[in-house]
Amino acid sequence: MNTRFLDACWGKQVDRTPVWLMRQAGRYLPEYMAVRSKCTFLELCKTPELAAQVTLQPVDILGVDAAILFSDILTPVEPMGMKLDFVPGPVFENPVRSMADVEKLRIPCMEQDVPYVLETLRILRRELAKKVPLIGFGGAPFTLACYMVEGKGSKDFAQIKRMMYTAPDVYAALMEKITTMSVEYLNAQIAAGAQVIQIFDTWGGILSPADYRRYVLPYSTRLISALNRIQTPVIHFVKGSGTMLDTVREAGGDVMGLDWHVSLAAARNSLGPAMAVQGNLDPTVLFGTQAIIEREVSRVLEENAGRPGFIFNLGHGILPTVPAENARFMVECVHRLSQS
Amino acid sequence: MNTRFLDACWGKQVDRTPVWLMRQAGRYLPEYMAVRSKCTFLELCKTPELAAQVTLQPVDILGVDAAILFSDILTPVEPMGMKLDFVPGPVFENPVRSMADVEKLRIPCMEQDVPYVLETLRILRRELAKKVPLIGFGGAPFTLACYMVEGKGSKDFAQIKRMMYTAPDVYAALMEKITTMSVEYLNAQIAAGAQVIQIFDTWGGILSPADYRRYVLPYSTRLISALNRIQTPVIHFVKGSGTMLDTVREAGGDVMGLDWHVSLAAARNSLGPAMAVQGNLDPTVLFGTQAIIEREVSRVLEENAGRPGFIFNLGHGILPTVPAENARFMVECVHRLSQS
Numbered sequence: 001m002n003t004r005f006l007d008a009c010w011g012k013q014v015d016r017t018p019v020w021l022m023r024q025a026g027r028y029l030p031e032y033m034a035v036r037s038k039c040t041f042l043e044l045c046k047t048p049e050l051a052a053q054v055t056l057q058p059v060d061i062l063g064v065d066a067a068i069l070f071s072d073i074l075t076p077v078e079p080m081g082m083k084l085d086f087v088p089g090p091v092f093e094n095p096v097r098s099m100a101d102v103e104k105l106r107i108p109c110m111e112q113d114v115p116y117v118l119e120t121l122r123i124l125r126r127e128l129a130k131k132v133p134l135i136g137f138g139g140a141p142f143t144l145a146c147y148m149v150e151g152k153g154s155k156d157f158a159q160i161k162r163m164m165y166t167a168p169d170v171y172a173a174l175m176e177k178i179t180t181m182s183v184e185y186l187n188a189q190i191a192a193g194a195q196v197i198q199i200f201d202t203w204g205g206i207l208s209p210a211d212y213r214r215y216v217l218p219y220s221t222r223l224i225s226a227l228n229r230i231q232t233p234v235i236h237f238v239k240g241s242g243t244m245l246d247t248v249r250e251a252g253g254d255v256m257g258l259d260w261h262v263s264l265a266a267a268r269n270s271l272g273p274a275m276a277v278q279g280n281l282d283p284t285v286l287f288g289t290q291a292i293i294e295r296e297v298s299r300v301l302e303e304n305a306g307r308p309g310f311i312f313n314l315g316h317g318i319l320p321t322v323p324a325e326n327a328r329f330m331v332e333c334v335h336r337l338s339q340s
Numbered sequence: 341m342n343t344r345f346l347d348a349c350w351g352k353q354v355d356r357t358p359v360w361l362m363r364q365a366g367r368y369l370p371e372y373m374a375v376r377s378k379c380t381f382l383e384l385c386k387t388p389e390l391a392a393q394v395t396l397q398p399v400d401i402l403g404v405d406a407a408i409l410f411s412d413i414l415t416p417v418e419p420m421g422m423k424l425d426f427v428p429g430p431v432f433e434n435p436v437r438s439m440a441d442v443e444k445l446r447i448p449c450m451e452q453d454v455p456y457v458l459e460t461l462r463i464l465r466r467e468l469a470k471k472v473p474l475i476g477f478g479g480a481p482f483t484l485a486c487y488m489v490e491g492k493g494s495k496d497f498a499q500i501k502r503m504m505y506t507a508p509d510v511y512a513a514l515m516e517k518i519t520t521m522s523v524e525y526l527n528a529q530i531a532a533g534a535q536v537i538q539i540f541d542t543w544g545g546i547l548s549p550a551d552y553r554r555y556v557l558p559y560s561t562r563l564i565s566a567l568n569r570i571q572t573p574v575i576h577f578v579k580g581s582g583t584m585l586d587t588v589r590e591a592g593g594d595v596m597g598l599d600w601h602v603s604l605a606a607a608r609n610s611l612g613p614a615m616a617v618q619g620n621l622d623p624t625v626l627f628g629t630q631a632i633i634e635r636e637v638s639r640v641l642e643e644n645a646g647r648p649g650f651i652f653n654l655g656h657g658i659l660p661t662v663p664a665e666n667a668r669f670m671v672e673c674v675h676r677l678s679q680s
Binding site: 161166208209210283289 | 496497498501502505506545547548549550551580582583584600601602603606620622623624625627628629632639655659661
């Protein structure tokens with residue numbers, strides 16, 4: 001068992017910097033497309049054998065140090081009573097806009113409502129036994145609320161912010177309910193075999209630091225503190241949080257995910273040695289030549305300056321049109337250049 | 341003449357905090373829509389009497405302390421040889437992708453190619469003589485390059501980054517040409533009467549701090565240092581730059597624009613008293629109640645803590661569906677709460 005990734009999550013010294021890629025099971029891999037061509041995205045998420053199969057692909061093809069459950073952050077939102085479609089972006093037919101809408105939402109029973117997620121994790125733990133650790137994940141309450149209130153992707157998130165500013169009781173009730181669901185969902189993933197949990201707050205960075213503190217931090221803090229973390233480190237990734245790392249760290253978590261907008265050196269200096277970090281290569285660097293990829297991997301490693309508690313990753317998900325060979329080369333560079 | 345805004349640009353003490361709003365002449369104003377309903381957006385930009393008319397509207401309606409030329413950052417790009425359309429976002433029919441494409445671009449002769457911009461400024465200086473100062477503006481070279489290479493809006497800016505990483509000579513030649521054009525364009529605006537210049541780098545924040553330094557900073561620095569700034573302060577607004585303010589300030593400029601993702605207090609502490617700043621209310625706050633608007637205006641003013649060299653603004657353009665009354669109330673709050 002390659003424990004480099006788990007060791008780094010706990011801040012321990014490692015022989016080489018561990019590396020994985022957000023969305024590493026995905027469209028840029030021909031092997032993924034071969035599976036995906038036979039079913040819809042949601043069918044793939046809901047069929048444990050297939051979800052497990054695509055989860056495992058990048059472990060062998062890229063040589064990454066961790067596997068991450070193939071699923072979508074909105075999977076547990078659907079059984080709350082929200083009809084979900086992908087066109088290809090996620091769309092909810094009936095967005096949440098009123099207290100009546102919030103009251104209608106139910107807390108799913110995980111073993112009954114998302115059995116495929118838990119079964120996928122069980123299969124993966126068996127398959128990965130002698131390979132690499134398994135990451136489970138979920139959306140942060142605020143990011144799930146953004147999708148549930150906007151109903152689809154948004155440019156300025158006017159609906160969710162309007163709710164925050166003009167109907168704070170509705171907003172709070174919604175966030176409470178999502179947080180309760182998320183605690184149960186992620187603890188169920190841990191019980192089913194997830195060895196690390198990553199929380200994706202894709203939209204936490206759309207707020208001012210003051211609004212993040214007021215409207216998001218209490219819920220993310222409650223979520224993280226309610227997880228069974230004794231043996232399971234938590235990675236907290238708030239995209240666009242480079243201007244408020246000190247606030248985000250108050251939510252807890254063992255590893256802070258960083259996007260590429262922040263200098264890794266500056267972030268580590270500001271967070272101090274007790275907080276492990278994960279990141280933060282610009283995903284578009286993988287469109288570059290091998291010389292550019294090696295230069296940029298090397299720059300990120302130099303910014304980390306050998307500090308323990310570092311996991312190499314992209315600053316956001318790998319892009320669908322990246323050549324798989326470039327992703328493989330990036331992983332190889334990280335291992336080669338970080339060898340102690 | 342209300343000189344509050346000019347005084348604040350130069351870091352002088354003022355009686356009340358000056359305030360204006362990015363995109364203050366725009367769709368949220370019924371008076372603007374009345375003019376706009378009779379012509380296309382480009383026709384409005386190219387008809388000096390109409391462009392001047394909508395520029396003046398918010399001065400009286402909102403009571404702001406500055407007027408900003410009504411135009412588009414892509415106006416001077418069209419006569420470089422790029423056919424421009426709005427659908428409603430900007431689209432270039434033939435995006436720049438090769439050295440041959442760059443070589444075909446010409447540097448416009450401003451008085452011949454964009455006479456309407458200069459004529460609009462001349463009209464406005466006469467009309468505004470006893471009112472408020474007049475702001476001219478242009479896009480930063482990188483932001484113009486993003487539109488010219490992508491051809492339209494983009495989510496991950498893969499085309500421009502691919503050019504940076506795989507064809508650095510093409511990228512550099514393009515940026516040189518755009519910078520040369522921008523120097524001439526903005527100096528022509530100053531000669532025609534613009535009393536302050538704002539440079540919009542809407543997309544500078546899509547890069548890592550290291551890439552910003554390598555691929556953007558040299559061109560923005562050259563642009564700013566080549567402007568006739570003896571009597572004309574320059575506001576440099578790089579959206580998403582909160583994680584690299586120290587790098588962006590190296591470009592020069594008298595005022596740094598801030599978006600709402602950064603704490604104004606933290607930014608001012610880090611930049612020091614010699615650098616004036618402008619910002620940084622989240623534009624969606626204007627969807628809130630008056631109580632919320634007043635609370636948030638008050639918070640921003642408190643973060644500034646009475647330091648001179650502060651201009652109140654939104655952290656990005658006002659949104660098209662904001663009630664005009666809320667914008668007016670915001671301006672009133674800034675003046676009332678900042679009274680010395």
